[in-house]
Amino acid sequence: MNKYVFLSAMLSAALLFISCGEKKASSSLNAMDTFMTIQVYGKKPDEALEKTRQLIYQIERNISTTNEASDVYRLNHGEKIAVSNDTLTLTKYGLDFAKQTDGVFNPALYPVTSAWGFTTGDYKVPSQNQIEKLLPLTDYTKIQIDGSSINLEDGMALDFGAIGKGYTGDEVIKLLKDNGIKSALLDLGGNIQALGKKADGTEWNIGIKSPWTGKAAASIKISDKAVITSGGYERFFTADDGHNYIHIFDGKTGRPVDNGIAGVTIIAESGLYADALSTTMFVMGLEDAASYWRHHSDFEMIIFTENQDLYYTEGLDGKLQLLADFASVNVIQK
Ligand code: AMP
Ligand code: MG
Numbered sequence: 545m546n547k548y549v550f551l552s553a554m555l556s557a558a559l560l561f562i563s564c565g566e567k568k569a570s571s572s573l574n575a576m577d578t579f580m581t582i583q584v585y586g587k588k589p590d591e592a593l594e595k596t597r598q599l600i601y602q603i604e605r606n607i608s609t610t611n612e613a614s615d616v617y618r619l620n621h622g623e624k625i626a627v628s629n630d631t632l633t634l635t636k637y638g639l640d641f642a643k644q645t646d647g648v649f650n651p652a653l654y655p656v657t658s659a660w661g662f663t664t665g666d667y668k669v670p671s672q673n674q675i676e677k678l679l680p681l682t683d684y685t686k687i688q689i690d691g692s693s694i695n696l697e698d699g700m701a702l703d704f705g706a707i708g709k710g711y712t713g714d715e716v717i718k719l720l721k722d723n724g725i726k727s728a729l730l731d732l733g734g735n736i737q738a739l740g741k742k743a744d745g746t747e748w749n750i751g752i753k754s755p756w757t758g759k760a761a762a763s764i765k766i767s768d769k770a771v772i773t774s775g776g777y778e779r780f781f782t783a784d785d786g787h788n789y790i791h792i793f794d795g796k797t798g799r800p801v802d803n804g805i806a807g808v809t810i811i812a813e814s815g816l817y818a819d820a821l822s823t824t825m826f827v828m829g830l831e832d833a834a835s836y837w838r839h840h841s842d843f844e845m846i847i848f849t850e851n852q853d854l855y856y857t858e859g860l861d862g863k864l865q866l867l868a869d870f871a872s873v874n875v876i877q878k
Pocket of ligand 2: 706
């Protein structure tokens, strides 16, 4: 995540009455380098919404890679410091997930992603020699946690670009529940998280964006779930060699993933888990992702390939509505 120092409220809260004395309030903001929209239904939705905005800004202040006062910036610039609960939770979760996926997920790739310019937008293809020099700095097993202190070796750096928004969504949902809200929909830059059902008691209908047209390619009805997508199309550059290089990396090679996947959507209860998985399944590729899913029964998955094939896990059978033409439609079976 880059350049999200300047935060600005884009729209003020809009209030309108709905049935049973409940009101709807919605608000949009720019944070974590994305445009976010939050809809809340309840008795005092405007209050809950304001607390939500403050919470999102607080998490961003802690985990931003570009705000000089953030924990992550300070750790990445050689300080050995005690960190906020947000940073500690994400570091522990990120390292656990890295261990569990044998480094397919790696929250310490920042030195490599920086060399490609993904942190600044000044894109370039580094030499193989340069990549090989940087790879040892992405060894997440060297990161030490002592109480609330995190110790990175010189040159190493953390980046929660793959899980920060999912974590934020979970924290927002907790806050909304604590404030008596039973119905809300978060759109954190395409990361959708639903609290409860819609105010009229029906499920939320969530569109899943086509990697090719940007329009909805499918839709799914959910309540109390996260629907989180990783797309190569979200951030990439075309180099002089004519090749597209995407922002999702294979940590073993230090190069952007190029495995025929265009997008992965995960449906799970936790936003943090779904966010970690969306990135990880993307890096794993179709076969390994299918095999990972077969060993974990707590999420569902939709994969779009660059050839416009659609794959989805069998738990979604009958729940997924297809809204576009695909080269092929395939169900991933247990
Ligand atoms: P997402 O959109 O959730 O897939 O997150 C993508 C972001 O995660 C990138 O922009 C990088 O900041 C970071 N990232 C890229 N590759 C990896 C990886 N293999 N493991 C963990 N984080 C990654
Ligand atoms: Mg992710």
